[in-house]
Amino acid sequence: MSPRTRPKAGDSPVALRTRDIADLAITSGYPCISVILSTKPAARMTRDDRSRLNDLVVDVERQLAERNVTNRSLLMEKLADQVDSAIDHSTDRGLCIYVNRAVARSFRLPQSVTSRAVVESTFATRPLIAALHRMPPHVVLLLHPTCAHLYAAEDGGLRPVGRYEPFGGGRPIRVPGAGQAGAAGGRAELTARFLHGVDRMLGDYRADHPSPLVLVGPPRLLDEFCTFSGNLERLAGRVDDRDCATALDLALAGITSVEAYLRTRRDDALELLRQAEADRPTDVASGIEQCWRTLGRRRPAMLLVEENFISPGTTAPGHHVAANVTRGATGSASGDATGEAGGHVSGAADVHDLVDDLMEQVILLGGQLALVADGDLRAHDRIALVLRR
Structure with missing residues (x-):
């Protein structure tokens, strides 16, 4: 660091x-x-x-x-x-x-x-990973015809991080009257210029702060923005600004959208696992020991873990799982677990949770994480790793 x-x-x-x-x-x-x-x-x-x-x-x-x-x-x-x-x-x-x-x-x-x-x-x-999966920091873009406000939602609050408006130069914007020739073209040009400026602001911020995005504004204007924007990755939802009469409404709308987005992401992760099992079963590892051993040979695509799955055990140098891994353990976070312990490996060290270290390694290797409900991975000993093709 x-x-x-x-x-x-x-x-x-x-x-x-x-x-x-x-x-x-x-x-x-x-x-x-x-x-x-x-x-x-x-x-x-x-x-x-x-x-x-x-x-x-x-x-x-x-x-x-x-x-x-x-x-x-x-x-x-x-x-x-x-x-x-x-x-x-x-x-x-x-x-x-x-x-x-x-x-x-x-x-x-x-x-x-x-x-x-x-x-x-x-x-x-592990607590940090769980916190980010339950409610990750996200950004809310509030779009009006004459201005745009960008907010960062984190640490239980909402704070402004950007603002863009076409009147920023202090000079009047002149357009043809409604009945004059060129009125429609002038409107389209002004709108495009404004939305491109908003998109630049959004892109600059998200380049340093990648996170889910919530769009709030008049539905027609949001439609136009989505046709212009090149920064809609991880779009968590769109909200009609008529449903946001106060700042609190705006914050709650963002949280509601992100919660729905995360539920969809969990469903998508389980579907990815099911599809991989059906189409390329050799790219799926199940159980904490097999996941660890496979990670040493292949690049991860997605690690799925039941939320309360903890597996104390022993790792040898290089983070390879040693023989006394407790499989399927549901012990407390202090390290208690059921099951038999195997032999000790020279140079190995006991750890309170092998899942914790496995998550870190997946992150460092560029893989994604998905925390799912207890019981979702019953057939996989509570943890499954989908490997890159």
Whole structure:
């Protein structure tokens, strides 16, 4: 992670972006400290949450001491900076703190998590992945005949990030009267110029912030914009502006559209899996062990995982699954699981969730992720990997 993207120690927990997961995934190396806490929404962290957070910090210190980690005092200082900042700022429903020798970052999450302290060779990013799949950051483009407003929806709020209007130069726009020759052509030219400008603004923003898009405006104007736009990838929905009388209506319309879009994406992912099974079964891996082994040989297209599937186990160097993978485990996030453990591999390390690390590797290799409902992948031991052709 570059110094430009890494917040300074003491910064408040920030909203989550998709690229943050990739940043954390590439900064592996023992020890990576993950402190994950379920919190109550408040203007400042509650006393009970502070107490539970301090208990997790004590647990981290114990793990580092038991494993004789060098420079652990420096790591604990970095962790303390993040904890102090989190305590002094507002909370949502979840908090994740990540610290190693190169990283010190904190994130607020809009959903509850299972509180735990993890010290491994990689960060426990599963809560971040789940948060992005439940409600990813998205952009809302509000389009009117005389102006366009671009909003970023993230961290439970909506904020303006762009504005475009044909009257920006302060000079009047002159067009022929309705009954004069050339009126229709003048209107079409002005509309095209305006919509092309809006599309440039949208494209410039989404180049740095790729995310689902929601369009809001008069249906006829949205139709025209869609014929001009070259930036409609991941279009989550279109909303008639007559249904958005207030700013709150606008924010809720965006959330509703994205929720419907995500349901469709999950259905599409399951259909992709069914189609691959029927047409090219050798490109489908099932179960956590087979997924890991296959990923070492082939490029991933899509990883499908049941939302609450956790599989503790052991990884050898290079992230290959060792013999004591617990298959089909449904244990708690603290690492409890049912099943028998196999032999230990020299140089291997126990991890709290093999699924967590597998997700990170799929992201780094350019594959897509889909979290589906528990039971959707019963025939695949709760996890399936579709490989590129």
